[in-house]
Amino acid sequence: MKHLNIKITGKVQGVGFRETSKIIADQMGVKGFVRNEKDGSVYMEIEGGDILIEEMLEWCNEGPDRAIVENVEIHEAEIKGYKNFEVLKK
Numbered sequence: 001m002k003h004l005n006i007k008i009t010g011k012v013q014g015v016g017f018r019e020t021s022k023i024i025a026d027q028m029g030v031k032g033f034v035r036n037e038k039d040g041s042v043y044m045e046i047e048g049g050d051i052l053i054e055e056m057l058e059w060c061n062e063g064p065d066r067a068i069v070e071n072v073e074i075h076e077a078e079i080k081g082y083k084n085f086e087v088l089k090k
Contacts, residue, residue: 002053003079006044007037008060010070017042018087020064028052031082035089047082 008017018034021044025032030053032046046056063069 001047001079002050003032003045003047003077004053004057005075005077006046006057006060007073008042008044008063008069008071009040009073010063011066011068012042012063013040015066016064017067021059022085022087024059025056025085028055030056031085033082033086033088035087045077045080045082046085047079 013036018036021034021042024030025046028048030046030048032044034042034044037043044060046053048056057072057074060072061069
């Protein structure tokens with residue numbers, strides 16, 4: 001099990017990034033949350049097995065069709081034991 005804090009920058013708001021990340025996370029069984037930040041980035045915390053985390057990170061580097069991902073900043077952190085994956089409002 002791993003826990004990652006992820007900051008995604010680029011054209012990532014207003015393109016369905018949060019909603020699509022929920023669909024992907026639910027399909028993979030990844031837990032955590034995603035939210036838009038005031039600076040225009042998307043912030044995500046994810047937990048899961050190594051392979052699932054790697055697949056989710058691959059998706060984060062591409063995002064949904066209309067997104068233009070410029071940078072994905074990753075920090076490993078303590079596991080928090082999320083029960084599901086949620087889209088949080090600001």
